[in-house]
Amino acid sequence: MSNVVLPGLRLVRSAAADGFTNMAVDEAILQAHAQGQVPPTLRLYAWQPPAISTGYFQPVRRDVNLEACARAGVDVVRRLTGGRAVLHADEVTYSIVISEALLPEAGVLEAYRILSNGLIAGLRQLGVEARLAPGQRALRGPTGADCFAAAARCDLVVAGEKICGSAQVRRLGVILQHGALPLKLADPSPFWNEPGAPPHATDLARALGRHPSWEEVADALEAGFGEALGAPLTRGELTPAERALAEQLRREKYATEAWNLRR
Numbered sequence: 001m002s003n004v005v006l007p008g009l010r011l012v013r014s015a016a017a018d019g020f021t022n023m024a025v026d027e028a029i030l031q032a033h034a035q036g037q038v039p040p041t042l043r044l045y046a047w048q049p050p051a052i053s054t055g056y057f058q059p060v061r062r063d064v065n066l067e068a069c070a071r072a073g074v075d076v077v078r079r080l081t082g083g084r085a086v087l088h089a090d091e092v093t094y095s096i097v098i099s100e101a102l103l104p105e106a107g108v109l110e111a112y113r114i115l116s117n118g119l120i121a122g123l124r125q126l127g128v129e130a131r132l133a134p135g136q137r138a139l140r141g142p143t144g145a146d147c148f149a150a151a152a153r154c155d156l157v158v159a160g161e162k163i164c165g166s167a168q169v170r171r172l173g174v175i176l177q178h179g180a181l182p183l184k185l186a187d188p189s190p191f192w193n194e195p196g197a198p199p200h201a202t203d204l205a206r207a208l209g210r211h212p213s214w215e216e217v218a219d220a221l222e223a224g225f226g227e228a229l230g231a232p233l234t235r236g237e238l239t240p241a242e243r244a245l246a247e248q249l250r251r252e253k254y255a256t257e258a259w260n261l262r263r
Contacts, residue, residue: 006102006231011222012043012238019051019077019088024249026095026178027080028242033097034172038239040098042118042225044218047088051075052191055083055167059263065193074191078260079178081167086180087188092217094119095178096225100170112154112168114229115177119156119164122224126217128207130156130163161202181221183212 014025022045032038052069054060056079064085069076074087096115103111116132123130133155156164166179182203189195205211226233238246253259 006040006098006229008039009096009225009229009231009233010039010041010236011233012041012236013218014043014045014238016046016048018049019047019053019075020250020255021246022047022051022093023053023077023079024246024254025238025242026097026176027249028246029095029097029238030080030171030174030176031245032239032242033099034174037241040102040231041096042222042233043095043097044221045093045095046091046214047093049073049075050087050089050186051077052085052087052188053077053079054085054260055079055081056169057082057263058084060261061263063193065191068191072190076260077254078262079167080171080176081169081178083165083167085188085192086165087186087191088180089182089186090184091180091182092214092221093178093180094221095176098175100173100175103175108168109154111175112166112177115175116154116156116166117228118225119166119179119181119221120224121228122217122221123156123158123163125220125223126204126208126212128158128163128204130158133157133162158202158207161200163202163204163207181217183214183217 029041033041052064052074054064064076066076103114106114113132120130154166155162164179164181166177168175168177184205185201185203204217222233
């Protein structure tokens with residue numbers, strides 16, 4: 001399948017927010033796009049305070065040391081997407097919401113490839129050469145709680161080390177893909193119940209030999225997605241309806257134990 005060319009993307013740069021809010025906003029954009037209220041959207045955001053997001057199917061009580069998280073002030077929130085847990089701290093997080101109709105022939109892995117081209121182009125803007133992880137390892141495997149312990153075939157690697165992990169879900173005819181690009185990796189090991197495999201990962205500070213700012217990386221990703229997807233990016237804000245829905249989803253879903261500890 002050739003690279004897709006989109007009619008345009010809305011770019012939303014969000015203020016840093018807690019994990020419950022971030023996951024609620026991603027779902028609110030998905031629902032708004034499914035209803036035709038907003039265009040395909042690329043959102044760039046940060047986490048304050050640090051948080052652990054867990055995969056939709058992940059057994060949280062088994063994998064995550066909830067007492068250690070509470071002591072450290074680290075929120076724990078379940079994602080709408082699958083995969084394993086991620087400690088979100090000093091990073092740029094992206095989410096992209098796009099109708100399946102705009103990628104009519106793309107299965108899961110092909111959609112990852114198309115959308116990840118934006119990340120690859122953005123990293124190249126910074127002088128970092130990344131590529132999709134090689135091989136055919138299953139998207140889920142017995143590698144412990146930590147997403148960054150190993151690279152799956154939908155992740156990006158630099159010199160063989162994982163630098164960006166992404167996850168995807170399809171709901172209401174819409175694709176939501178989001179992922180974490182660490183500026184400086186934080187040590188997640190105190191927050192797992194079992195030590196698991198050591199992370200085989202890197203971050204932008206190591207790849208560049210300096211610590212880039214959030215704004216510098218966000219600018220590069222903005223340019224990269226526009227280049228790779230052939231889509232003009234128009235900066236915008238969440239609509240009042242999206243904000244209201246996000247507040248409702250945060251209150252009734254993402255900030256509740258019924259959602260976050262359901263498995």
